[in-house]
Amino acid sequence: MMSAGNPMATDDRIDVLVIGAGAAGAAVAWMLARAGIGVMCLEQGDWVDTRAYPHWGADWELHRTADWSPEPNVRRLPQDYPVNDANSPIAPLMYNAVGGSTIHWSAHFPRFRPSDFRVRSLDGVAEDWPIDYAALEPFFDLNDRMMGVAGITGDPAYPPKSPRQTPPIPLDTLGATMARGFDRLGWHWWPSDSAIITRDYDGRRACINCGPCDMGCPTGAKASTDRTYWPKALGFGARLVTHARVREITLGPDGLADGALYHDREGRLSEQRARAVVLAANGIGTPRLLLNSRSARFPDGLANRSGLVGRNLMFHPYAMVRGEFDEPLGGHRGPLGCSLISQEFYETDLSRGFVRGYSFQVARGLSPIATARGGSVGDRVPWGREHRSAYDARFDRTITVAIIGEDLPEAHNRVDLDPALTDGHGIPAPRVAYRLSENSRRMLAHGVARAQEALVAAGAHAVASNPLLRAGGWHLMGTARMGRDPATSVIDAAGRCHDVPNLYIVDGSALVTSAGVNPTSTIQAVALSIADGMIRRRA
Amino acid sequence: MTLAAQRDLLALVLDALIPASGGFPGAGAVALDHVLAVGAASADVQSLLSRGLLAVEETARADGAPGLAALSANGREHILRRVEASQATFFEALVRHTYDGYYAHPTVIAKLGLDPRPPHPRGHRVETVDLPDLTRVAARGPIYRPA
Numbered sequence: 013m014m015s016a017g018n019p020m021a022t023d024d025r026i027d028v029l030v031i032g033a034g035a036a037g038a039a040v041a042w043m044l045a046r047a048g049i050g051v052m053c054l055e056q057g058d059w060v061d062t063r064a065y066p067h068w069g070a071d072w073e074l075h076r077t078a079d080w081s082p083e084p085n086v087r088r089l090p091q092d093y094p095v096n097d098a099n100s101p102i103a104p105l106m107y108n109a110v111g112g113s114t115i116h117w118s119a120h121f122p123r124f125r126p127s128d129f130r131v132r133s134l135d136g137v138a139e140d141w142p143i144d145y146a147a148l149e150p151f152f153d154l155n156d157r158m159m160g161v162a163g164i165t166g167d168p169a170y171p172p173k174s175p176r177q178t179p180p181i182p183l184d185t186l187g188a189t190m191a192r193g194f195d196r197l198g199w200h201w202w203p204s205d206s207a208i209i210t211r212d213y214d215g216r217r218a219c220i221n222c223g224p225c226d227m228g229c230p231t232g233a234k235a236s237t238d239r240t241y242w243p244k245a246l247g248f249g250a251r252l253v254t255h256a257r258v259r260e261i262t263l264g265p266d267g268l269a270d271g272a273l274y275h276d277r278e279g280r281l282s283e284q285r286a287r288a289v290v291l292a293a294n295g296i297g298t299p300r301l302l303l304n305s306r307s308a309r310f311p312d313g314l315a316n317r318s319g320l321v322g323r324n325l326m327f328h329p330y331a332m333v334r335g336e337f338d339e340p341l342g343g344h345r346g347p348l349g350c351s352l353i354s355q356e357f358y359e360t361d362l363s364r365g366f367v368r369g370y371s372f373q374v375a376r377g378l379s380p381i382a383t384a385r386g387g388s389v390g391d392r393v394p395w396g397r398e399h400r401s402a403y404d405a406r407f408d409r410t411i412t413v414a415i416i417g418e419d420l421p422e423a424h425n426r427v428d429l430d431p432a433l434t435d436g437h438g439i440p441a442p443r444v445a446y447r448l449s450e451n452s453r454r455m456l457a458h459g460v461a462r463a464q465e466a467l468v469a470a471g472a473h474a475v476a477s478n479p480l481l482r483a484g485g486w487h488l489m490g491t492a493r494m495g496r497d498p499a500t501s502v503i504d505a506a507g508r509c510h511d512v513p514n515l516y517i518v519d520g521s522a523l524v525t526s527a528g529v530n531p532t533s534t535i536q537a538v539a540l541s542i543a544d545g546m547i548r549r550r551a
Numbered sequence: 552m553t554l555a556a557q558r559d560l561l562a563l564v565l566d567a568l569i570p571a572s573g574g575f576p577g578a579g580a581v582a583l584d585h586v587l588a589v590g591a592a593s594a595d596v597q598s599l600l601s602r603g604l605l606a607v608e609e610t611a612r613a614d615g616a617p618g619l620a621a622l623s624a625n626g627r628e629h630i631l632r633r634v635e636a637s638q639a640t641f642f643e644a645l646v647r648h649t650y651d652g653y654y655a656h657p658t659v660i661a662k663l664g665l666d667p668r669p670p671h672p673r674g675h676r677v678e679t680v681d682l683p684d685l686t687r688v689a690a691r692g693p694i695y696r697p698a
Binding site for chain 2: 065067068069070071072073074077125126127129130133134144145164166167168169170171180182183184185187188191192195198200201202203219220221222223224230231342344345346355358359380381383384385392393395396397399400404407408
């Protein structure tokens with residue numbers, strides 16, 4: 013590995029340098045390249061070879077807690093960087109590859125709702141966004157077409173949506189059972205929007221219901237961006253450099269970003285110059301990179317005059333409730349993630365004891381090893397003479413309801429740099445400090461009680477719960493948030509850093525609030541709207 | 552303890568964790584190779600297993616038996632409950648690896664009623680279930696707050 017002081021210059025300046033090839037970076041690269049803008053993307057991981065997925069082997073499930081774990085600290089692949097999460101009850105999850113965390117996501121694809129962009133005005137908490145649902149709607153629609161969404165229109169929890177690209181993923185016996193429970197209570201539920209195509213679409217094959225979406229999708233039915241945006245972006249001339257780990261973003265004498273220093277696949281330090289830089293490295297990787305990019309002009313980290321880079325970290329705290337049923341439910345077949353969603357308790361009702369709200373997600377049943385380990389509830393099946401009967405009572409006879417609560421931004425929840433921990437290139441690693449708020453605690457407790465009620469209504473004879481899922485940090489948000497005021501935000505409504513106007517942030521870091529649903533659809537819509545603005549200003 | 556003795560003891564312990572029952576094999580028969588492989592791949596795990604198995608034998612002797620093998624099934628489980636309390640890290644890891652090896656084994660998968668094959672490329676057939684009637688839900692009208 014070369015020292016940081018002697019970089020090799022590469023190509024001349026390109027128009028836009030995108031850092032990170034995941035959900036947001038891919039969308040931006042595609043949109044800019046389509047408009048004829050020169051784009052290069054630096055990605056620290058590599059393409060995932062379809063044959064490398066564990067799905068091809070009979071021992072596939074053993075990989076879930078090893079080399080295909082969503083936790084970088086467990087997986088520890090060369091392209092991963094460590095995260096000090098000792099001071100957080102929620103472990104951050106991510107994947108480093110072309111496609112980023114869409115490689116291992118479950119592709120649950122709800123949008124944020126209109127009220128999610130107006131939380132200060134409506135509920136007196138957090139901050140309003142400088143953009144709203146109506147402004148994002150065309151980008152939601154565009155993104156849906158690019159990713160391919162299985163679902164059904166008419167959900168009363170949302171403004172009317174454009175037609176979904178394919179019918180919803182099958183509910184199977186499990187989903188239908190839970191839907192009946194919600195029906196008996198008179199609660200909202202709807203087949204979930206999933207970025208998993210159930211019919212052939214746009215050159216991709218339909219889902220074959222193989223199950224473990226969380227370890228990738230060799231079929232290509234699940235919309236990881238290596239299968240959706242990237243082939244098209246490359247077709248428009250975008251360049252993608254893999255095994256390229258960015259060390260810092262560089263500044264020109266004019267105070268504008270002028271490129272990045274990165275370690276190439278041989279570990280050599282290289283420089284890529286650019287007229288604009290787009291950060292798409294996720295809600296932990298992006299603040300890490302900004303904080304590692306110090307200079308005399310920005311001694312506390314690039315674009316950090318507000319002191320907010322890395323602050324206001326939001327996860328979605330998850331609680332999990334599992335019901336046991338008498339009959340087989342077929343839940344180990346089909347896409348792992350969310351088959352249906354209930355947003356009965358989404359909007360604020362202060363009589364519940366908390367502000368904002370949450371969604372219920374009904375996932376598939378558990379595979380054989382996951383059943384033995386207790387799944388996301390974590391209560392492993394007892395060993396000894398009672399093991400067989402206890403296991404058989406659970407396998408294929410459980411439904412797990414996840415409560416995904418809106419996490420409000422709090423400045424003390426943050427990402428900074430660990431003073432000792434580094435990655436394989438000696439770059440300081442991120443450190444996460446996070447406390448679950450009292451509002452979140454009350455919200456999850458309410459959700460657990462209501463989920464138990466719903467499971468019993470569906471026919472469960474026993475329920476068990478996990479009040480807070482540790483391995484649940486899928487969504488990394490808020491650490492370089494958008495806003496109008498440079499004192500209370502890092503980027504403006506166009507995605508530009510207030511302090512460095514040719515430096516853009518398009519990943520989950522940009523989100524002002526977290527809503528009570530999965531964020532990828534909204535992250536991508538925001539990213540596309542930012543890219544659209546870049547194109548318009550260039551025209 | 553020789554390697555062969557350690558292997559025999561480990562098989563006994565695994566059989567106590569998941570005894571043969573209802574046509575299912577014991578874990579000593581189908582999970583042993585996996586647990587040994589995990590130990591062989593990690594010096595830390597190997598060391599943990601070796602120390603844990605020594606603790607099993609010592610606990611059995613402290614109870615007046617020459618070793619775990621001399622005890623009945625009930626007696627073995629009793630000893631392992633005590634080791635679970637005193638050697639929690641070892642025991643938790645052992646149970647986890649045992650469950651992993653056991654429920655990844657084709658014999659066990661087949662006994663569960665599943666086809667012991669990779670999920671890809673054949674996938675699975677999902678039962679056709681009529682979509683429950685959404686009329687009731689839709690009839691509520693919008694439940695989102697306009698903003």
